Amino acid sequence: MKANACVSSLAEVSLESAEWKLKFISAYFRRKDANAALLSNFEVFQLLTDLKQQCKESGKNKQSSGQQNLNTIMYETLKYISKTPCRYQSPETVRNFLIAMKGHKLTKAEKLQLLNHRPVTAVEIQLMVEESEERLTEEQIESLLQTVTSILPGDPEEQQRDSAMATEDKSAQA
Numbered sequence: 469m470k471a472n473a474c475v476s477s478l479a480e481v482s483l484e485s486a487e488w489k490l491k492f493i494s495a496y497f498r499r500k501d502a503n504a505a506l507l508s509n510f511e512v513f514q515l516l517t518d519l520k521q522q523c524k525e526s527g528k529n530k531q532s533s534g535q536q537n538l539n540t541i542m543y544e545t546l547k548y549i550s551k552t553p554c555r556y557q558s559p560e561t562v563r564n565f566l567i568a569m570k571g572h573k574l575t576k577a578e579k580l581q582l583l584n585h586r587p588v589t590a591v592e593i594q595l596m597v598e599e600s601e602e603r604l605t606e607e608q609i610e611s612l613l614q615t616v617t618s619i620l621p622g623d624p625e626e627q628q629r630d631s632a633m634a635t636e637d638k639s640a641q642a
Contacts, residue, residue, distance in 0.1 A: 506576060509554035509584045510562055516546050553586040556621040565619045572612055573603070586620045587613065 507515075520542060531539070549555070562583065569579050574597060581596040590609050594600045600609070 506580050508580055509549050509552050510557045513549045513554050516542050568615050568619055582616055
């Protein structure tokens with residue numbers, strides 16, 4: 469009798485897990501470019517936020533341990549991702565960024581790194597762009613930084629602090 473109960477509960481966990489995976493996969497393939505293998509932090513953030521909302525709306529109170537584990541993963545991922553620049557992005561911002569990046573000779577992975585991390589210094593660019601010393605001139609790096617910072621929104625509080633520090637530096641130099 470115990471074996472049947474274990475198999476039954478295992479089947480429920482597998483079924484709920486499979487349903488969640490199916491929702492995730494179907495949401496992924498609803499993207500306009502289903503052949504793209506990489507997701508930006510913004511896309512993951514949107515997907516998980518939507519799934520979280522769907523779970524709240526469905527109102528299932530009784531959850532298996534497998535579903536609870538998935539909820540924990542979703543919570544931890546959202547907690548981490550909400551601290552990244554993606555929380556200030558929108559679909560239009562991402563689209564504008566990718567259009568602007570066409571002029572720069574970068575790989576898809578490098579563009580994704582720039583989108584996810586929003587670098588503000590040349591050193592950060594060098595860490596994200598492979599062989600940047602050989603591939604990019606200083607002017608191209610500055611142009612890339614200008615494009616990234618002008619299109620991708622940053623943390624408003626951080627930007628305010630940076631501008632205040634820059635003002636202090638200018639007044640100290642004078």
